[in-house]
Amino acid sequence: MAKETTKKNNEGSGKHCVVVGCKNTSKKLRKWKLAACELHASETHEYCVCLQPYKMHRFPNCSNANSAANRKQWVRNINRKDFRPSKYSTVCSVHFEEGKPTSAHPYPTVAMGYIPYKQLSRGRPPPRRRVSTATKAVTVQEKAGGVANMSPHGVERTSTCVQTAGLETKDASVQWYDARVADHTYAHVNPITKSKAKGTQTVKAPEVSAVNLQESDMKFYTGLSVQSFWALVNALVVTLTTTPKFQLPVPDQLLLVLMRLRIALMIWDLGVRFKVSRSTVCDIISFWVPRLATFMRENVIFWPSRDTLARIRPKCFESCHPKATCIIDCTEIFVQRPKNLRKRAQTYSNYKHHNTYKALYCIAPNVW
Structure with missing residues (x-):
């Protein structure tokens, strides 16, 4: 039972990236290393030269004032409520501008899972429009009534003279219209304009294009x-x-x-x-x-014939190397040390004192 528990603990998810929404873990990185490489089918990612998709970086320690300030800035950029990083807390390289903490960009700032806060300026008051109405004319009619021709059976009213006063005008050009009165005007959308807006949406052009490069x-x-x-x-x-x-x-x-x-x-x-x-x-x-x-x-990549090599051979070779057909050279490329002992021995270089890939190549004399 103890062995099974130990095995489950070893196969755990490992270290998680603490950034909100990021699902990169050290377990996924281990699976990627054990998977077969698509470009180098004969080897797994662990032994091929392909770059890792990401790396896990621990929080800075508090050994000095600079490291403590960097650690606080990391926590501030993570922006998680009541978050206190432990010694196992990590952030993957995806969230750094250069793929890792550097002196120029020491903090995680890329794809942090939230929109950075921007202080908004005070909004301007709603606009007031002038009411462009014509000058209103108000006609005041004064009515005068009288009682006449009264009979014992009733009262008969007759309209007497109606006097029409002069026109009184009021200037309405100084009256203001408040836009807040027209409530919910934003709900009235022109359907034709809306359909045109959908048709004009296009895919964003790339920042780098082969057509525009100098x-x-x-x-x-x-x-x-x-x-x-x-x-x-x-x-x-x-x-x-x-x-x-x-x-x-x-x-x-x-x-x-x-x-x-x-x-x-x-x-x-x-x-x-x-x-x-x-x-x-x-x-x-x-x-x-x-x-x-x-x-x-x-x-x-092709190799010319011997006659072609003799014809294009430089004159400086005629005295010392009249029959030279190629120049042989070797190069080595540094790689990570394989865990497999056989491959580690095969790739070790006594000249470079490191594990390398070796390549032997030859150059035509005319290139020299």
């Missing part, structure tokens, strides 16, 4: 010139057997993937930039990376 921006985001980028887009579209069913256009999809590969932007950041959800960003990357790798291997 040469310098394209170089920064993708490492390619504008002409090379569009040539790559046109070449990839021809090779597609299935059309990607995403909201973004194909050029923006490829731009998203290249931004992820070149400057390692986070999934959340890419979703905000292109106005799509995080799941859509993951689907776009999973769709394009294998096709991009196949296209590069079959159409871009």
